[in-house]
Amino acid sequence: MLRFLVRRVLGAAVIVLLISAITFFLFFALPSQPALMSCGKNCTPDALAVINRNLGLDEPVPVQYWHYVVGVFAGRDLTVGHCPAPCLGYSFSNQQPVWDTIMDRFPTTLSITLGAAAVFLVAGVGLGMIAAAFRGTWVDKVVSSLSLLGHSLQVYFLGVVALAVLVSGLHWLDNPEYHPITEDPVKWFTGMIIPWLVLSVIFVANYTRMTRSQMVEQLAEDHVRAARAKGLRRRTVFFRYAWRGAMTPIVTLFGIDLGSLFGGAIITETTFSLHGLGRLAVTSVSETDLPTLMAVMLVGCTAIVVANIVVDAAYAVIDPRVRLA
Template sequence: MLRFLARRSLGAIVILLLISAITFFLFFALPAEPARLACGKNCDPASLAIINKNLGLDQPVPVQYWDFMVGIFAGRDFPIGRCDAPCFGYSFVNQEPVWGTIVDRFPTTLSLAIGGAAVFLVVGVGIGMIAAWRRGTWIDKFFSSLSLLGQSMQIYFVGVLCLAWFVSGLSIMEQPAYHPITENPAKWFSGMVLPWLVLSLIFMANYSRMTRSQMVEQLQEDHVRTARAKGLSSRTVFFRYAWRGAIAPIVTIFGMDLGSLLGGAMITEYTFTLHGIGRLAVDSVRLTDLPMLMGVMLVSSGAIVVFNIVVDAVYAVIDPRVRLA
């Protein structure tokens, strides 16, 4: 198992290095000049030179990339101050430390991702299992049609409708906002419940369809038929034999979806005005803020890569043949 995880971890490091290099060098292919954006409209050459020096933009691009990567592990000295590890530099826009900004925004994204994932996993898998259990009945057709409808929806459309109906119109829900759970758990829950429901509506459609198709396929396998021939009850066959065989694909998509959500649910955060990692990523692209963009990209990519490794580890536990491969 350790050798298996070591191989996956080395591959993850290579992927993150490639992502950082591609993002960094593509940024400098843009026609925009970051120092001038930070300097403002009334910028003279002397002020522009000072900003370039303070942000480290007066060095060649390869040297800037090397200093950036070293700063992540060992910290870095800037003319405007010391940046301790992990150092992603200072924002070109507001001169704030990138890592501190990401840490401040991450609890919002974490709350949105964990709460939404819990809802769409439980509801989506539950609906899929009920549809497979009642395959061919009106219940199966109803849930299949509901899943298809949910899969056709978009968050920016459903989210705006829910805000208009439940917040502005009926006033039965609060305006979505993030409140720290350590300060007021009830306020935290009420402020996140609508984004959770809208986010889960889109994702649970995939899980219900995936679960149903996998369960129906597993129910046709030889080992399931053998279990039935031995006289085991339908409930035992369904949950003990068919469910265990259907869980692997669900683990795969759940690990990828959760990693992506932890990297920032951009559309959901913008729709509900939540200041998380996803909104920070969009703002950094719009403002041509390389340090912030690099920090968000590496955090988001790291979340996806880590959860892919976790999925590999779970696979190795579920199926020992994966370790041998």
């Protein structure tokens, strides 16, 4: 297991490095000059040259990337001063440390991701198990129909409807807003309810359908039928044999979804005007802000590869047949 995790971590580091290199070099393929954003309207060639030198944009692109990678692990000296590790540079648009901006936006995205993931995992798996347990009955048909309906909806549509009904119409909830959980847990919870519910409706449909199909498949396996023939209780067969065997693909899907959500829920944060990593990514692209864009990309791809490593390691716990050499 340890050797497997070491290999996976090394492979993940290579993937993150490749993604950062591709993003960095593609940025400079764009026909834009980031220094013009800091130069202003009355920009002269001499002033532009000074800004390029201060930002390190007067060096070859491979050299700039090397300095960037070294700065992430060891820090680096910039014109504005020493940038300690992990140094992600300074924003081209506001000249603020990118690391501070990431840490300021990070809790919002983390709250959206973990809260929504907990809701849609419990609700989706629970509804899928109910549909499988009552397969062929009206309960199964209702759950399957609702999951199909939820799968057809989109965040930007459902989010606007939720705001119009729950906030403006019924006045049951306030507008979504992030409050630090350490300062006021109640406001943190109430401010995140609508984003959690909206995201959950979309994802619950996927988990309901997958859980139902996997449970139906597992209930038809030979070892499950053998357990029934031995006279074990229906509940024991359902949870101890069928449910455990159905969890492997669900855990795989959950790891991918969790990493993707954590990488930046762009549509969700834009719909509810929440200042998280997803909205920061949109802003950095529109403003051609390479340091900020690189930081968001690194956080996003790191979240995805870490989630996949955790999922792979969890296989051995869920399914004893899996052996990690």
